[in-house]
Amino acid sequence: QVQLVDSGGGLVQPGGSLRLSCAASGSIFSFYAMGWYRQAPGKQREFVASITKDSYTNYADSVKDRFAIFRDNSKNTVYLQMDSLKPEDTAVYYCNGDGESWGQGTQVTVSS
Numbered sequence: 001q002v003q004l005v006d007s008g009g010g011l012v013q014p015g016g017s018l019r020l021s022c023a024a025s026g027s028i029f030s031f032y033a034m035g036w037y038r039q040a041p042g043k044q045r046e047f048v049a050s051i052t053k054d055s056y057t058n059y060a061d062s063v064k065d066r067f068a069i070f071r072d073n074s075k076n077t078v079y080l081q082m083d084s085l086k087p088e089d090t091a092v093y094y095c096n097g098d099g100e101s102w103g104q105g106t107q108v109t110v111s112s
Contacts, residue, residue: 033098
């Protein structure tokens with residue numbers, strides 16, 4: 001089972017940008033589909049973006065044209081580039097590996 005560590009969260013103003021990282025170990029990273037999910041206070045965890053081992057991507061409607069998921073297999077890392085951030089993007093973001101493994105979560109707060 002792949003082991004995941006999320007990082008890169010923080011406080012950013014509306015309209016700003018952040019890049020989240022998810023470092024993987026414990027297996028062969030290039031074999032796994034990867035994804036990002038988020039959970040805001042009082043809400044269910046929701047899908048944000050995913051990327052297959054062949055770099056085919058999918059996005060939630062709420063983040064299309066603002067977020068981009070990509071991977072660097074040589075570094076065993078998947079990224080989430082977040083631009084034009086909105087207050088409603090505030091949540092704990094979790095990396096997911098192959099639908100089974102989860103990172104510990106990284107907090108993203110969008111506020112003026």
